[in-house]
Amino acid sequence: MTGMTSALQSGLPLAAGAASEHRTLIITLFSVFVAATLAITVWAGRQTKDATDFYAGGRSFTGFQNGLAISGDYMSAASFLGIAGAISLFGYDGFLYSIGFLVAWLVALLLVAEPLRNSGRFTMADALAYRLKQRPVRTAAGTSTIVVSIFYLLAQMIGAGALVALLLGASGEGSRRWIIGLVGLVMVLYVTIGGMKGTTWVQIVKAVLLILGTMLITVLVLNKVGWNISTLLGRAAEESGKGKAFLEPGLQYGKDGTTKLNFISLGLALVLGTAGLPHILIRFYTVPTAKAARKSVNWAIGIIGAFYLMTIALGFGAAALVGSKSITASDPSGNTAAPLLAREVGGGAGSTGGAVLLAVISAVAFATILAVVAGLTLASSASFAHDLWANVIRKGKTSEKEELLTAKIAAVVIGAIAIALSIFAHRLNAAAVVALAFAVAASANLPTILYSLFWKRFTTQGALWSIYGGLISSVGLVIFSPVVSGNEKALFPGMSFDYFPLGNPGLVSIPLGFLLGWLGSLLSKPQPEADAKYAELEVRSLTGYGAH
Amino acid sequence: MDTAPTTTQGPDEPDDPETAAAAPPAAGNDRFSTVQSSAEFGELRRAQRSFAFPLTIAFVSWYLLYVLLSNYAGDFMGTTVVGNVNVAFVFGLAQFLTTFLIAWWYSRHAAAKLDPRAEALRARLEAGE
Known part of the structure; x- marks a missing residue:
């Protein structure tokens, strides 16, 4: 036994050494967060009585509250862990994520948030199916909601896996499963007990914690470089060993024509994905009016924008102060750069300050992941229960009680899927995987949302072609991409069926989704009452008349 | 009575x-x-579309310009502006700035041009005209 423990101790990588001494602190902080949020959830659960409460938090949130919750729903492991990692390893190229993730909000603000709020009730499909044939369109939209959410979940589990590996080291395989299981359980509790109200408050608390944590690290990083961004960039470039190239575009994507196309593909997916993300779209239903939805997006843009500006300090700070060698040693895709940076600015490995900051930032990262995972679970289980079960399978003949029970069962199943996905949670960068979810959302959901709201001639066939075409092409191209096979960093490094050269499918699948929606509509006859239905949708979506 | x-x-x-x-x-x-x-609804629709559509095209183009310059104009993007800050960096920050400005501008437009019209039409519909 003693031999085994000493072997384990000596086998612990550097990254885990200091952390494990202060494991109690990390566990305490995280337990406080979980206990507090579960208390909120139980409180919210007591006020959750009907479907509007469960799916939309009773539409009782203010624009500011929802803006915070949107930020908490949006800034995921990808934003916090993934972007910091991508910038710390690839410099300027990683910054594209921050820019794309932010600019994308304008699509939501200008075109989607308000009309969607006015014309839908609980799910994305509510608005899409409004003027089209309910059952086929709900089936399609429900399917794509679940697929997008699962991609997004995978990214979160990658973040969770990287964190656990950092905190527990190689010895933690058993604890790792245990912790991931716990994450799954807590998130299922949030959703099934607290519904949208509980989930929203968890996201609000998390957004505040994440912003405060990031601000703290940013201040400490800037303090180390004499509050001079230029010095920070200079040191990052120097430490990276790449020199000036680290601060210029092209380090990751500039190799050849293909990687450049991949950069465009990624850029396109980022900017068009947000307004098609189901778990973000349903947040607009939690406020009473379109005006409040607009207000919440404005708050979100402010909060998220401030956060992404700070990713400069996180990413370049990690490159300058931690160094890419230590970062890749801890996680090959850089997912642990932010917590490593926290330890460094706290005083370094082995110091109390370093351990405390590492613990704080890791707890914040866990909170981040939990809140996003809860939002995703809610969106997909709501869509399963409301779209697929109540409206398609049971053809609208369910009671509200049955529908809500279905949603809760679906949440448990999706929680199980998320836990199962964590097996694959290695090697990939969380931001890159979330970018895949963005590509699927932009290809399968956004065309139908826009056509449905703004194009009179749009038909059911157009919607189905667009949703299924966008969904199948984007997911299909991912399967045959270098992300899944053909290289060491892939999901299945041992196999190679990487026939499609781009890591992100957006460049092909997004235009295809739009094209199919247009073509499918033109090649079909509009339904006889199509004009009247579009009149109703247009009037309702612009005036807010009869909004639930 | x-x-x-x-x-x-x-x-x-x-x-x-x-x-x-x-x-x-x-x-x-x-x-x-x-x-x-109705003419009133036509005005509301025009006020919404004539603002949102061109602006969407504008900011997406502006963003794609940044993506394309990053890809195909590396030398230009690498030009030093001050210290270690280069054109690429300034471009990135400019994207943040324009996003904040457009959000603010749209909200002002919506409050002045969209909300009053939408409210009037909604009131009419609710009154059952």
């Missing part, structure tokens, strides 16, 4: 075709078509 019941009945009445319209749209839909072809 006679007028009281009629006035309460007034606003109540349109609720019936409204709730009926939610399931199988029948006569209730004519109201929407009438509103849709």
Whole structure:
């Protein structure tokens, strides 16, 4: 036994050494967060009585509250862990994520948030199916909601896996499963007990914690470089060993024509994905009016924008102060750069300050992941229960009680899927995987949302072609991409069926989704009452008349 | 005394075709078509589309310009502006700035040009015109 423990101790990588001494602190902080949020959830659960409460938090949130919750729903492991990692390893190229993730909000603000709020009730499909044939369109939209959410979940589990590996080291395989299981359980509790109200408050608390944590690290990083961004960039470039190239575009994507196309593909997916993300779209239903939805997006843009500006300090700070060698040693895709940076600015490995900051930032990262995972679970289980079960399978003949029970069962199943996905949670960068979810959302959901709201001639066939075409092409191209096979960093490094050269499918699948929606509509006859239905949708979506 | 019941009945009445319209749209839909072809609604739609559509094209193009320059104009993007800050960095920060500005601009436009029109039309619909 003693031999085994000493072997384990000596086998612990550097990254885990200091952390494990202060494991109690990390566990305490995280337990406080979980206990507090579960208390909120139980409180919210007591006020959750009907479907509007469960799916939309009773539409009782203010624009500011929802803006915070949107930020908490949006800034995921990808934003916090993934972007910091991508910038710390690839410099300027990683910054594209921050820019794309932010600019994308304008699509939501200008075109989607308000009309969607006015014309839908609980799910994305509510608005899409409004003027089209309910059952086929709900089936399609429900399917794509679940697929997008699962991609997004995978990214979160990658973040969770990287964190656990950092905190527990190689010895933690058993604890790792245990912790991931716990994450799954807590998130299922949030959703099934607290519904949208509980989930929203968890996201609000998390957004505040994440912003405060990031601000703290940013201040400490800037303090180390004499509050001079230029010095920070200079040191990052120097430490990276790449020199000036680290601060210029092209380090990751500039190799050849293909990687450049991949950069465009990624850029396109980022900017068009947000307004098609189901778990973000349903947040607009939690406020009473379109005006409040607009207000919440404005708050979100402010909060998220401030956060992404700070990713400069996180990413370049990690490159300058931690160094890419230590970062890749801890996680090959850089997912642990932010917590490593926290330890460094706290005083370094082995110091109390370093351990405390590492613990704080890791707890914040866990909170981040939990809140996003809860939002995703809610969106997909709501869509399963409301779209697929109540409206398609049971053809609208369910009671509200049955529908809500279905949603809760679906949440448990999706929680199980998320836990199962964590097996694959290695090697990939969380931001890159979330970018895949963005590509699927932009290809399968956004065309139908826009056509449905703004194009009179749009038909059911157009919607189905667009949703299924966008969904199948984007997911299909991912399967045959270098992300899944053909290289060491892939999901299945041992196999190679990487026939499609781009890591992100957006460049092909997004235009295809739009094209199919247009073509499918033109090649079909509009339904006889199509004009009247579009009149109703247009009037309702612009005036807010009869909004639930 | 006679007028009281009629006035309460007034606003109540349109609720019936409204709730009926939610399931199988029948006569209730004519109201929407009438509103849709009204001049006031045309103004609201124009105020929304003529602002949101060109601006969307503008900011997506501006963003794609940044993506394309990053890809194909590396030397230009690498030009030093001050210290270690280069053009690429300034471009990135400019994207943040324009995003904040557009969000602010749209909100002002919506409050001035969209909300009053939408509210007036909604009030008319609710009054059961």
